[in-house]
Amino acid sequence: MGESVWYITTPIYYPSDSLHVGHAYTTVAADALARYHRLVGDRVLFVTGTDEHGQKIQKKALEKGQKPLEFVTPIVKFIRDPLWKRLGISYDDFIRTTEDRHRHVVQQIFQRLVEQGDIYKGIYEGWYCLPDESYWTESKLVDGNCPDCGRPVEKVTQESYFFRLSHYQNRLHQYILDHPEFIQPTSRRHEMLNFIEAGLEDLSVSRMGVSWGIPVPGDPDHVIYVWFDALTNYLTAAGYLHDTDLFQSAWPANVHLVGKEIVRFHTVIWPIILMALDLPLPDRVFGHGWLLIGQAKMGKSLGNAVDPVELFDRYGVDPLRHYLLREVPFGADGSYTEAALVLRTNVDLANDLGNLLSRTTAMIDRFHQGTVPSLDVGSDDGVLAKEAALVYREVETFMNNLAISDALTSIFRLINRANKYIEEQKPWDLAKRHDGVALDNVLYGLWETLRIVSVLLTPFLLEAPNRIRKQLGLTEPVLQYREALFGFNPSGLSVRREGPLFPRIEWKESVTAGDDTDHAIGVEDFRKLDFRVGTIRTAEIVPGADRLLKLTVFDGSRDRTIVSGIRLHYAPADLIGQQVVVVANLKPATFKGIVSEGMLLAGSHEGELSLVAPIRPLPEGAPVK
RNA sequence: GGCGGCGUAGCUCAGUUGGUUAGAGCACACGGCUCAUACCCGUGACGUCGGUGGUUCGAGUCCACCCGCCGCUACCA
Numbered sequence: 001m002g003e004s005v006w007y008i009t010t011p012i013y014y015p016s017d018s019l020h021v022g023h024a025y026t027t028v029a030a031d032a033l034a035r036y037h038r039l040v041g042d043r044v045l046f047v048t049g050t051d052e053h054g055q056k057i058q059k060k061a062l063e064k065g066q067k068p069l070e071f072v073t074p075i076v077k078f079i080r081d082p083l084w085k086r087l088g089i090s091y092d093d094f095i096r097t098t099e100d101r102h103r104h105v106v107q108q109i110f111q112r113l114v115e116q117g118d119i120y121k122g123i124y125e126g127w128y129c130l131p132d133e134s135y136w137t138e139s140k141l142v143d144g145n146c147p148d149c150g151r152p153v154e155k156v157t158q159e160s161y162f163f164r165l166s167h168y169q170n171r172l173h174q175y176i177l178d179h180p181e182f183i184q185p186t187s188r189r190h191e192m193l194n195f196i197e198a199g200l201e202d203l204s205v206s207r208m209g210v211s212w213g214i215p216v217p218g219d220p221d222h223v224i225y226v227w228f229d230a231l232t233n234y235l236t237a238a239g240y241l242h243d244t245d246l247f248q249s250a251w252p253a254n255v256h257l258v259g260k261e262i263v264r265f266h267t268v269i270w271p272i273i274l275m276a277l278d279l280p281l282p283d284r285v286f287g288h289g290w291l292l293i294g295q296a297k298m299g300k301s302l303g304n305a306v307d308p309v310e311l312f313d314r315y316g317v318d319p320l321r322h323y324l325l326r327e328v329p330f331g332a333d334g335s336y337t338e339a340a341l342v343l344r345t346n347v348d349l350a351n352d353l354g355n356l357l358s359r360t361t362a363m364i365d366r367f368h369q370g371t372v373p374s375l376d377v378g379s380d381d382g383v384l385a386k387e388a389a390l391v392y393r394e395v396e397t398f399m400n401n402l403a404i405s406d407a408l409t410s411i412f413r414l415i416n417r418a419n420k421y422i423e424e425q426k427p428w429d430l431a432k433r434h435d436g437v438a439l440d441n442v443l444y445g446l447w448e449t450l451r452i453v454s455v456l457l458t459p460f461l462l463e464a465p466n467r468i469r470k471q472l473g474l475t476e477p478v479l480q481y482r483e484a485l486f487g488f489n490p491s492g493l494s495v496r497r498e499g500p501l502f503p504r505i506e507w508k509e510s511v512t513a514g515d516d517t518d519h520a521i522g523v524e525d526f527r528k529l530d531f532r533v534g535t536i537r538t539a540e541i542v543p544g545a546d547r548l549l550k551l552t553v554f555d556g557s558r559d560r561t562i563v564s565g566i567r568l569h570y571a572p573a574d575l576i577g578q579q580v581v582v583v584a585n586l587k588p589a590t591f592k593g594i595v596s597e598g599m600l601l602a603g604s605h606e607g608e609l610s611l612v613a614p615i616r617p618l619p620e621g622a623p624v625k
Numbered sequence: 626g627g628c629g630g631c632g633u634a635g636c637u638c639a640g641u642u643g644g645u646u647a648g649a650g651c652a653c654a655c656g657g658c659u660c661a662u663a664c665c666c667g668u669g670a671c672g673u674c675g676g677u678g679g680u681u682c683g684a685g686u687c688c689a690c691c692c693g694c695c696g697c698u699a700c701c702a
Contacts, residue, residue, distance in 0.1 A: 014702035051702050126700090137700060165699095187630065191697045194628055203700060230702065264699070327637095333695095335637085343651070350662060359661030366660070409650090423666040428659070500662045 005250040006042040008034055011258050012049040012095065012233050015075040016056050020305035021336060022259070024087060025291045025324045029404055030257045031089045032325055035459035036399045038090075039481040045250050047237040048084070049095035050076050051230045053223075055134065058212035068212045069098060086312060087321070088462040095237045097214075097229055105236040106229055107217045109277065110161075110205075114217075118167065118276045124160035124204045127153040135209060161206040161222060168272040169200045175271065181284055183267050184402070188260065188287045192267045203227075203269060231270045235279075253282040255402065263287035286402055289333035291324070306336060315505065318461040319345040325460055326408045342507045349464075352415050353453070354501035359422065360446040361471055361495040367431045372447050372473060372490035373440035384445040385486040387417045388452050392484050395456055404460075411456045418449045447472060447495070448486055455484035464501060471498055530584040531601070531624035532556065533614055539575040551575065553582055553598070556621015560584075560597040579613050581624050 010030045013023055027048055034046035052072045061071035080094060095102065113119040127136045129146035136146065136153060146153050173196045176182055176189065183189035206222040207213075213223035234253060239246030258266050266285045274281050312320045323341045326348070327334050364370060391414045398407035421442070430439040454468040458478045465478055473493035534553040552559045562582065581601040601612040614622075 011702075016702085054702070056702080124700095139699075140701075187696075190629060194697070195699075198628095198698075201699075205700085226700070226702070260696085262702075264697085265702090268699080340637090340651095346662095347651070351664060355662055355664055357661095359665080361661095363660045419661095419665055422660070423658075426658080426660090431660095502662085504662060504664090
């Protein structure tokens with residue numbers, strides 16, 4: 001019987017596509033929690049993995065002429081290394097649903113539930129798209145047609161195994177009422193109570209048309225379907241039915257960290273499976289928000305998925321981790337923009353933390369020959385010690401509540417306090433006045449604060465803590481959270497200045513593509529723009545300007561003079577009679593003495609330029625919106 | 626449609642059980658400092674607290690209605 005294990009999971013990801021920053025966000029958050037708990041001395045089991053069965057992967061593999069496992073394995077490999085490896089994901093176990101250990105567990109559970117009557121055979125009604133070879137539920141159909149291809153679907157009825165959710169409905173409802181901590185944040189809890197109160201239908205947990213999955217024991221025409229397979233990974237990884245010692249200390253899980261879109265499966269289906277198995281329920285299911293791209297949901301199909309590998313190649317692991325953990329507050333949605341990532345890095349990591357380290361070590365070098373002064377407790381004002389002690393407790397509280405961004409905010413408050421303290425104490429004046437004791441206390445306080453920060457940041461950042469410690473003259477890595485207490489004895493240590501801990505990122509907004517939703521405008525803004533169709537009447541070269549043309553454009557009511565910088569791309573003669581789109585309510589501007597009353601729309605790419613025009617002719621003056 | 630939530634400075638958000646001049650961070654302006662990564666520190670400006678009408682001595686904070694936005698409303702991982 002081992003000591004109790006702090007068990008945290010991420011969802012297992014579906015490797016049909018490469019993962020994006022959203023997945024990285026969930027996983028980094030779980031990693032920070034796992035690292036924190038190791039630091040405070042808990043035995044930790046941190047599990048992530050991949051959910052590899054199902055129709056979609058079967059189809060994708062088929063398209064590539066591969067077996068499903070062949071198709072999926074390189075993707076899984078990539079997720080483990082480089083993706084999670086370089087992001088520093090310190091998982092203790094990586095589970096794949098295609099592993100034998102998992103198949104055995106799923107089949108045994110299934111068998112047991114059949115035997116005790118919680119799973120029964122019935123008839124499943126669904127819809128099937130023949131050309132797509134896809135099954136759909138009624139609610140997914142678009143106007144009664146296949147949501148993928150829009151073609152008609154046919155009704156299929158087939159034998160299926162059903163899981164008796166209805167039987168456990170009241171028990172689950174009561175459980176959620178009795179355990180306010182079970183579903184977080186509370187808004188999700190309300191939604192789930194609502195959902196359950198509406199009544200639970202039994203869930204179809206097998207399919208006949210899909211071959212890529214775990215067969216139903218004793219009935220190999222049926223494959224165990226989706227959630228029943230996926231959710232039970234949490235039991236497999238905890239050793240259920242095969243590693244009794246591990247299971248006894250690890251189960252129930254402390255936290256299932258999930259995206260808000262799968263909260264329901266984790267708080268309805270999953271607890272009922274556990275109830276049916278007579279197992280205790282996890283302490284908490286936390287549904288975190290999404291990382292949006294500007295305002296939009298991120299997704300492969302939306303073409304805006306941000307590749308995490310690209311991000312840490314460009315900005316480094318610590319800036320990325322810090323940004324993810326700091327920017328998205330508790331349960332709410334966060335918004336990814338490159339501008340915000342750069343800002344967080346420059347302001348927090350470079351200006352505040354990096355610069356504090358730089359100025360502290362510089363002063364110890366200059367005013368104390370590089371050796372770390374010791375503290376004269378009796379004469380110290382205790383300002384930094386007090387703040388450090390407060391932050392120490394706050395971080396504990398926040399991390400226990402899964403409030404990761406609040407914990408980081410708290411740590412950076414200590415850093416800011418230290419920067420301010422320098423301003424208040426003016427060590428350079430103390431040095432001039434030869435006030436040795438006061439100077440020593442200040443320098444020690446700053447050094448000690450940075451040492452404490454290096455401990456506090458250990459769960460969040462991978463490289464910075466040890467780089468800070470090296471510059472502080474410390475050689476031992478951080479081992480325990482308790483090291484973040486004020487009063488370390490630094491005798492014999494000397495600082496070792498290096499280059500900036502986090503160099504400021506020079507970043508020009510205009511250079512970046514892909515974050516156009518960063519400056520999203522409302523439709524009311526768009527309506528301010530008056531676009532109209534016009535026809536070019538005349539076109540002539542503007543003397544003394546090598547790229548300007550002077551045009552007259554009839555906009556339905558009058559001829560406008562428009563000066564346009566398109567001479568390199570269009571000969572005047574080619575433009576006459578051409579329809580274009582003009583911006584009609586632009587303030588007039590003067591070019592080479594000619595007043596231009598508007599602009600033409602044109603697209604450009606790498607030196608190419610093309611005017612925008614209606615595909616079919618329209619009357620002049622027709623609005624464009 | 627049903628249930629729930631949100632709308633507070635240019636941006637992201639805090640605002641406890643209703644109570645003196647509505648806050649923080651970022652951005653902006655000005656000033657200071659020089660140990661430091663053009664950094665840091667200070668000061669300042671900016672808000673009809675979505676709208677209307679109530680309750681109250683007093684409402685961002687309670688009630689009603691309205692406007693706008695969002696989440697959930699089952700078998701996709």
